[in-house]
Amino acid sequence: MNRSDVIVVGAGISGLTAAWRLALAGRQVKVLEANKRVGGRTLNHSFASGEVVEVGGQWVGPTQERIHSLLSELNLSTYPQWNQGDNLTLFGGRLKPYRGTIPKFAPHVLLDVLQAHVRLDRMAREVPLSDPSLHPRAELWDSLTFAEWLRRNVRTATGRKVFELMCGAVFAASPHDLSFLHVLFYIRSGNNLDTLLGVEGGAQQDRILGGSQRICQLLAERLGDAVQTGEPIRAVRQSDSGVDLISDRGVHQAAHVIFAIPPTQLLRITQEPLLPSWRDQLLQRLPQGAVIKCMALYDKPFWRERGLSGQATSELGPVRLTFDNSVPGSPRGVLLGFIEGDEARQWNARLSGDRRTRVLECFARYFGDEARHPIDYVDKSWAEEPFARGCYAALFPPGLWSSGAARLREPYGRLHFAGTETATHWMGYFDGAVEAGERAAREVLGARDDRGEEDYVRHLGIA
Amino acid sequence: MNRSDVIVVGAGISGLTAAWRLALAGRQVKVLEANKRVGGRTLNHSFASGEVVEVGGQWVGPTQERIHSLLSELNLSTYPQWNQGDNLTLFGGRLKPYRGTIPKFAPHVLLDVLQAHVRLDRMAREVPLSDPSLHPRAELWDSLTFAEWLRRNVRTATGRKVFELMCGAVFAASPHDLSFLHVLFYIRSGNNLDTLLGVEGGAQQDRILGGSQRICQLLAERLGDAVQTGEPIRAVRQSDSGVDLISDRGVHQAAHVIFAIPPTQLLRITQEPLLPSWRDQLLQRLPQGAVIKCMALYDKPFWRERGLSGQATSELGPVRLTFDNSVPGSPRGVLLGFIEGDEARQWNARLSGDRRTRVLECFARYFGDEARHPIDYVDKSWAEEPFARGCYAALFPPGLWSSGAARLREPYGRLHFAGTETATHWMGYFDGAVEAGERAAREVLGARDDRGEEDYVRHLGIA
Numbered sequence: 070m071n072r073s074d075v076i077v078v079g080a081g082i083s084g085l086t087a088a089w090r091l092a093l094a095g096r097q098v099k100v101l102e103a104n105k106r107v108g109g110r111t112l113n114h115s116f117a118s119g120e121v122v123e124v125g126g127q128w129v130g131p132t133q134e135r136i137h138s139l140l141s142e143l144n145l146s147t148y149p150q151w152n153q154g155d156n157l158t159l160f161g162g163r164l165k166p167y168r169g170t171i172p173k174f175a176p177h178v179l180l181d182v183l184q185a186h187v188r189l190d191r192m193a194r195e196v197p198l199s200d201p202s203l204h205p206r207a208e209l210w211d212s213l214t215f216a217e218w219l220r221r222n223v224r225t226a227t228g229r230k231v232f233e234l235m236c237g238a239v240f241a242a243s244p245h246d247l248s249f250l251h252v253l254f255y256i257r258s259g260n261n262l263d264t265l266l267g268v269e270g271g272a273q274q275d276r277i278l279g280g281s282q283r284i285c286q287l288l289a290e291r292l293g294d295a296v297q298t299g300e301p302i303r304a305v306r307q308s309d310s311g312v313d314l315i316s317d318r319g320v321h322q323a324a325h326v327i328f329a330i331p332p333t334q335l336l337r338i339t340q341e342p343l344l345p346s347w348r349d350q351l352l353q354r355l356p357q358g359a360v361i362k363c364m365a366l367y368d369k370p371f372w373r374e375r376g377l378s379g380q381a382t383s384e385l386g387p388v389r390l391t392f393d394n395s396v397p398g399s400p401r402g403v404l405l406g407f408i409e410g411d412e413a414r415q416w417n418a419r420l421s422g423d424r425r426t427r428v429l430e431c432f433a434r435y436f437g438d439e440a441r442h443p444i445d446y447v448d449k450s451w452a453e454e455p456f457a458r459g460c461y462a463a464l465f466p467p468g469l470w471s472s473g474a475a476r477l478r479e480p481y482g483r484l485h486f487a488g489t490e491t492a493t494h495w496m497g498y499f500d501g502a503v504e505a506g507e508r509a510a511r512e513v514l515g516a517r518d519d520r521g522e523e524d525y526v527r528h529l530g531i532a
Numbered sequence: 533m534n535r536s537d538v539i540v541v542g543a544g545i546s547g548l549t550a551a552w553r554l555a556l557a558g559r560q561v562k563v564l565e566a567n568k569r570v571g572g573r574t575l576n577h578s579f580a581s582g583e584v585v586e587v588g589g590q591w592v593g594p595t596q597e598r599i600h601s602l603l604s605e606l607n608l609s610t611y612p613q614w615n616q617g618d619n620l621t622l623f624g625g626r627l628k629p630y631r632g633t634i635p636k637f638a639p640h641v642l643l644d645v646l647q648a649h650v651r652l653d654r655m656a657r658e659v660p661l662s663d664p665s666l667h668p669r670a671e672l673w674d675s676l677t678f679a680e681w682l683r684r685n686v687r688t689a690t691g692r693k694v695f696e697l698m699c700g701a702v703f704a705a706s707p708h709d710l711s712f713l714h715v716l717f718y719i720r721s722g723n724n725l726d727t728l729l730g731v732e733g734g735a736q737q738d739r740i741l742g743g744s745q746r747i748c749q750l751l752a753e754r755l756g757d758a759v760q761t762g763e764p765i766r767a768v769r770q771s772d773s774g775v776d777l778i779s780d781r782g783v784h785q786a787a788h789v790i791f792a793i794p795p796t797q798l799l800r801i802t803q804e805p806l807l808p809s810w811r812d813q814l815l816q817r818l819p820q821g822a823v824i825k826c827m828a829l830y831d832k833p834f835w836r837e838r839g840l841s842g843q844a845t846s847e848l849g850p851v852r853l854t855f856d857n858s859v860p861g862s863p864r865g866v867l868l869g870f871i872e873g874d875e876a877r878q879w880n881a882r883l884s885g886d887r888r889t890r891v892l893e894c895f896a897r898y899f900g901d902e903a904r905h906p907i908d909y910v911d912k913s914w915a916e917e918p919f920a921r922g923c924y925a926a927l928f929p930p931g932l933w934s935s936g937a938a939r940l941r942e943p944y945g946r947l948h949f950a951g952t953e954t955a956t957h958w959m960g961y962f963d964g965a966v967e968a969g970e971r972a973a974r975e976v977l978g979a980r981d982d983r984g985e986e987d988y989v990r991h992l993g994i995a
Contacts, residue, residue: 212679212708214930220675245675245931303766303802333816336799339766346822346880346915350922353796353819354929359809411935417809452809459813466817466929467677468708472874 073099075513076314076323078302081109082499083487084329085288085296086139086506087513092292094514100292101314101321103301103456107289109329110460111499113280116366116445120396121280122403124362124449126461126499127394130267130274132260133500135507136284140277143287147275151393152268154376157435159383160227164435170267172382174227181228186262188222193256198493200475201254211471215252216244230384237409238390239265240497241358241451242464246410251465258496268380272498278397281499301456304339305484312483325516327509329487329502331357332463332477334456344481351477354469355490357459359413361450363388363406363428365443370395370402372436379404381435386412387424388431404432404440417452424448462497463490478508480516485509536562538976539777539786541765544572545962546950547792548751548759549602549969550976555755557977563755564777564784566764566919570752572792573923574962576743579829579908583859584743585866587825587912589924589962590857593730593737595723596963598970603740606750610738614856615731617839620898622846623690627898633730635845637690644691649725651685656719661956663938664717674934678715679707693847700872701853702728703960704821705927709873714928721959731843735961741860744962764919767802768947775946788979790972792950792965794820795926795940797919807944814940817932818953820922822876824913826851826869826891828906833858833865835899842867844898849875850887851894867895867903880915887911925960926953941971943979948972 075091077084080102091098106112112125129136129147140147155166160174167173174182192210197203202211215236223229236244239255259265265272277283289296304315305326314321328335332355335344343349370393372379379393379402388406395403406428408416416424425446432440451460465474478491487509492501538554540547543565554561569575575588592599592610603610618629623637630636637645655673660666665674678699686692699707702718722728728735740746752759767778768789777784791798795818798807806812833856835842842856842865851869858866869891871879879887888909895903914923928937941954950972955964 209683212677212683214675214677214680216675216930217677217680220672243931243935245671245934333799336796337802339800343916343918346913346921347877350819350822350877350880350915353921354817356813356816359813411931414810414813414935417813450809452813453806455806458809458816467679468706468874471708472706472877 071320072311072322073097074323075325075327076101076321077327077329078314079109079329079488080107080285080289080296080298081329081502082111082284083489083502083506084109084327085285085292086503087327087329087487087510088292088295089288090507090510091513092295098295099321099323100296101300101302101316102296102298105299107285107296107298108282109285110451110457111281111285112449113282114447118366118401118445120366120399120401120403122364122394122396123281124447125281127276127281128273129277129499130264130272131270132264133495133498135503136500139284139503143284145283145287146278148278148397150268150273150276151395152378154373154378156378157381159381159385159435160230170263178225178227181223181225182231185223185228185232189253189256190261193253193261196253196257198254198258201250202470202475207250208471210250210253211248212467213249214245214467215247215249218249219244234382234389235266238407240464241360241409241413241461243410246464246466248465248467248469250470254470255496258494259498302338304341306341307482307484325483325485325513327485327487327513329506331457331488332490333357333458347473348477348481351469351472351474354466355463357452357457358461358464359410359417359452360460361408361413361416361424361448363408363424363448364394364446365404365429365432365440366445367402367404367439367443369400371439377436383435385434387416388428391432391435404436406431413450413452417450480512485512534783535785536560537786538788538790539564539784540790540792541777542572542792542951543570543748543752543759543761544792544965545574545747546952546965546969547572547790548748548755549966550790550792550950550973551755551758552751553970553973554976555758561758562784562786563759564763564765564779565759565761568762570748570759570761571745572748573914573920574744574748575912576745577910579910581829581864581908583829583862583864583866585827585857585859586743586745587910588744590739590744591736592740592962593727593735594733595727596958596961598966599963602747602966606747608746608750609741611741611860613731613736613739614858615841617836617841619841620844622844622848622898623693633726641688641690644686644688645694648686648691648695652716652719653724656716656724659716659720661717661721664713665933665938670713671934673713673716674711675930676712677708677930678710678712681712682707697845697852698729701870703927704823704872704876704924706873709927709929711928711930711932713933717933718959721957722961765801767804769804770945770947788946788948788976790948790950790976792969794920794951795953796820796921810936811940811944814932814935814937817929818926820915820920821924821927822873822880822915823923824871824876824879824887824911826871826887826911827857827909828867828892828895828903829908830865830867830902830906832863834902840899846898848897850879851891854895854898867899869894876913876915880913943975948975
């Protein structure tokens with residue numbers, strides 16, 4: 070019989086971590102991945118000239134202990150995100166250089182941004198990570214969008230634009246997409262705003278040698294034949310004795326199943342019995358963010374010669390945020406730009422060639438005409454990915470935390486739920502994916518299994 | 533070959549109207565319904581003693597010209613919602629009788645409610661029905677939840693509770709679920725607040741003899757073998773030459789397909805090619821409302837003897853809104869109660885028996901101890917319905933109209949989209965379902981069909 074102890078659906082970081090922990094604990098595990106590749110929302114791209122860059126998630130940073138410990142386990146090295154030279158900022162029609170994290174705004178704008186920054190951090194510190202709806206002011210905060218909070222609490226137009234940009238960078242969303250309570254939760258989940266936004270000392274500090282998809286590729290290598298790609302699950306049948314997963318090619322049986330896929334993807338799998346209505350209704354309200362990640366390859370990182378870091382933030386789109394994404398060991402230079410939120414949604418309707426032209430115009434606006442002539446170009450709109458349909462992660466709209474979203478990580482019989490959206494620390498990041506995968510693995514190890522044995526005792530030694 | 537000119541997916545009012553219009557225009561049409569019954573979000577229930585009531589949508593009212601003209605076409609009669617005697621209101625811990633639509637609040641509360649009512653109507657009048665995002669203040673209004681607008685603009689706690697109750701009654705939602713722009717759109721779509729909320733002269737004015745599901749049953753009878761129930765569509769393959777619809781039992785082919793299902797249900801059907809990402813992302817953000825409709829049957833409508841109308845509004849849940857739902861020709865009485873929004877979501881987790889006890893307690897609170905002892909009881913939680921997963925209709929969260937939700941009614945190649953959520957007038961109501969169905973039928977009739985003929989000319993004579 071084609072039966073496993075545990076089947077993990079989804080071969081991203083969360084799913085493969087869960088599978089690997091379970092395999093280490095001696096469970097017979099299988100991983101079913103819908104795409105023809107592993108990696109989930111990480112994806113390497115090789116330029117024709119050989120440079121490997123990431124068109125999906127790419128950074129790790131301090132306090133992300135779970136992903137760092139996984140990286141060492143896999144012997145993967147990190148290297149610092151390029152962060153030397155002047156950053157650029159384009160607000161009020163003028164391009165200005167600056168050092169560090171704070172652009173040279175007029176004093177009243179600076180004060181405005183800083184007071185909001187401090188207040189966000191202060192409120193975020195109080196939000197309980199296990200369930201933000203337990204905060205005494207949760208109901209109020211969860212009935213506000215981030216856009217409305219900004220409108221009420223950031224007095225200058227430039228200040229509001231800065232936070233809109235920040236919202237795009239952190240959430241791949243526009244401020245009206247998000248519950249203010251969720252924004253506070255997310256800030257706390259990633260420590261504080263400086264950590265979320267920063268390069269050195271922040272969530273954009275380090276990159277992974279060989280590209281972040283290596284994490285999943287190496288985990289998949291260790292799991293060997295247990296990982297099956299190109300196997301989208303269409304239906305789930307759960308009974309007292311086990312779970313059947315139906316793909317286009319056949320039926321897979323398991324005692325337990327861990328779903329490690331974006332929340333909205335769960336809706337697309339027929340469930341028998343139906344998921345409880347409270348869970349289905351929560352999933353209906355958990356859309357993915359929208360981001361188009363764009364990279365141009367040049368003969369050399371020409372901006373460095375002019376003392377520029379490659380980092381730009383701008384009030385003009387479609388690319389409002391850039392980085393130097395050059396790769397160690399190559400003389401060539403890579404500029405990386407993001408299109409986020411509503412702007413990404415609008416650009417999703419356009420052709421890729423059209424996008425390329427506009428993206429290069431943005432690069433040229435920040436780094437000069439040389440940027441118009443790359444030797445290669447790639448972009449990826451994650452809303453177009455068939456089994457993600459958006460990135461970086463799910464967006465929590467007003468009211469969601471208040472109607473029990475913390476329960477999404479509860480098992481349902483033999484079904485368990487991982488994925489970075491079910492994490493408490495670093496939700497939306499690699500680290501959250503690892504947390505969620507390890508938590509789901511622990512649940513399965515602690516569960517009464519189909520052989521009637523109770524092994525609540527045996528847990529992995531993971532904090 | 534098993535090929536039709538047009539296949540309609542979904543045998544609710546919208547889908548069957550589309551199919552019937554197309555059949556009248558001479559098209560070979562097929563209707564595929566996932567449930568084993570037609571009716572969509574209408575559903576009759578027969579008590580053991582024979583009375584037929586509706587556990588789904590039930591009312592029609594003035595200005596709903598499309599549904600009224602369909603009712604006459606089907607020779608269905610309407611009768612007035614029972615509306616004689618005193619209404620009851622329970623706010624501030626006291627149960628008070630009143631006549632008409634406005635409870636006897638303290639003058640300052642009354643003034644507070646009226647000023648908000650007038651302002652909502654005034655703002656709503658300006659919202660363009662074809663696309664609310666075209667209003668000059670759309671961005672602002674779409675970044676606010678209805679909850680936040682109420683907090684800022686209704687000064688008394690009782691006033692806010694009245695509007696929360698109104699929000700439940702009209703949307704089956706809590707105020708934090710909804711974009712304020714959508715609330716304004718919806719008010720205009722149903723004329724004004726008085727029309728949305730009223731019995732005489734309003735959207736709750738009339739009932740349909742034999743129960744509202746008769747609409748679909750009669751349309752299905754006329755369509756005969758063209759309607760196939762118990763046929764959930766799992767996948768769609770669209771090509772230049774036509775569309776394949778794959779169910780559990782086989783493949784259906786058509787030149788055009790009309791989806792007349794709730795927006796969130798579209799996500800659950802595998803699409804090839806993928807739906808454009810802008811559309812998929814919009815669908816991810818269109819959850820269904822949550823409502824549990826509860827009815828108790830009594831020997832007689834005992835409240836009438838005490839001069840009560842059977843209508844109660846209350847600050848105490850779970851049932852905050854009731855009606856006399858007795859049926860003509862029967863001496864027995866029926867009380868109808870609604871549980872809405874977050875409260876419905878919470879109660880969805882509980883067992884039906886538990887619900888019954890609490891619902892009857894609510895009825896007794898309003899109408900006396902006699903209400904504790906019905907001869908029969910029925911309730912229906914629409915979030916539990918496998919192919920609706922919520923009612924009455926989709927909830928538009930902040931930002932959705934701004935990111936192009938008006939485009940949801942655009943065809944995608946040979947796929948067309950009906951359902952009350954794609955209507956401009958009376959969205960969320962039977963009338964909107966008819967509008968959407970007729971519009972989709974016109975699209976198909978106007979489309980270049982697979983036989984290479986152009987018949988943009990031939991349209992149905994529907995306004």
